[in-house]
Amino acid sequence: MVVKLENLRNMPVLLGLAFYLAACAADGGLGVSAPDFSLPYAIAAPSQQHSLHPKVQEISGITCSPDPKKLLAVQDEQGQVFQLDRTHGGLGESVPFWKDGDYEGIARAGEEIYVLKNTGTLYGITHFGTPQQEVAKYNDFLNDEFDAEGLAYDPGANRLLIACKGEGEGPYADPFTRLIFAFDLAEKKLDSIPAFQIRKADIYAFLQANDTLPYWPKMIDDFEPGVSEMEFNPSGLGVHPATGHLYLISSAGKKMLMVMDRSGRILYVTKLPKQQHRQPEGLCFDEEGRLYIANEGKGVTPPMLYLFERLPNPEGQ
DSSP, X not given: OOOOGGGGTTSOHXXXXXXXXXXXXXXXXXXXXXXXXXXXXXXXXXXXXXXXXXXXXXXXXXXXXXXXXXEEEEESSOSEEEEEETTTOOEEEEEEOSSSOOEEEEEEETTEEEEEETTSOEEEEESTTSTTOEEEEEOOSOOTTTOEEEEEEEGGGTEEEEEESSOOSSTTOOTTEEEEEEEETTTTEEOSSOSEEEEHHHHHHHHHHOTTSTTHHHHHHHTOTTOOSOOEXXXXXXXXXXXXXXXXXXXXXXXXXXXXXXXXXXXXXXXXOTTTOSSEEEEXXXXXOOEEEEEOOBTTBXXXXXXXXXXXXOTTO
């Protein structure tokens, strides 16, 4: 069920919130009580930051390479996978895989590499970077209206997750909801039912129940019923290797980070500092749970790669 709090704009906010909570209860809703969760990263204080090469000025997705010293990246102009050094961000060899296009996400599932185009097309690369490299192309119902941007491997369910920045079309389309779909790696098929839905009303209700979060006054205003836009539009997605939690970043609209559990319950929301994250587009975790966030360059500002070490013994993780 999608509940549009925006339709209650002529009623008092508290009445609208009460209506929403009642609807969630009737629908088996996720609840908005303050979860036992502490963000295990000092998101305003990266452990490392690196300027990247101008060839990846339009960097749009990152993932870990089979080589433990490297990351893999795509940018939204060329059909190439770029290799980045994890420790200093240096540019290594690039590997062509398809013709030029708007590529927005990349994920590694075992030895296979998958690249996501903004239209929702997936490219599965086997024998990556070798003379035996092969590429399989997968098209399904996603299109430009969904504006697919985030891609992550979910090993617990042997699937890829695709986060959409656009409203989409069909039975789940809603201007105040963003959808995450699952691509089954065994069947090589995209499920037509969203695996997760990010509702503006859910974000607002979560913020109402968690008023001690950093940047809370500004965030609650951004998601207040009656505001005409959805301010969280996923641009990057990652699955935490230890907890299975979903981490999402948003670039268009407000620059934010969101954490969700496996049921889709929101665990944490925060704004990303503007001085660091001018255009956050890519997110991934390494095997040790370190978090990487990549930003596109803008003008004379180079593309950036930030590394966040996992904090020791975080609660609720």
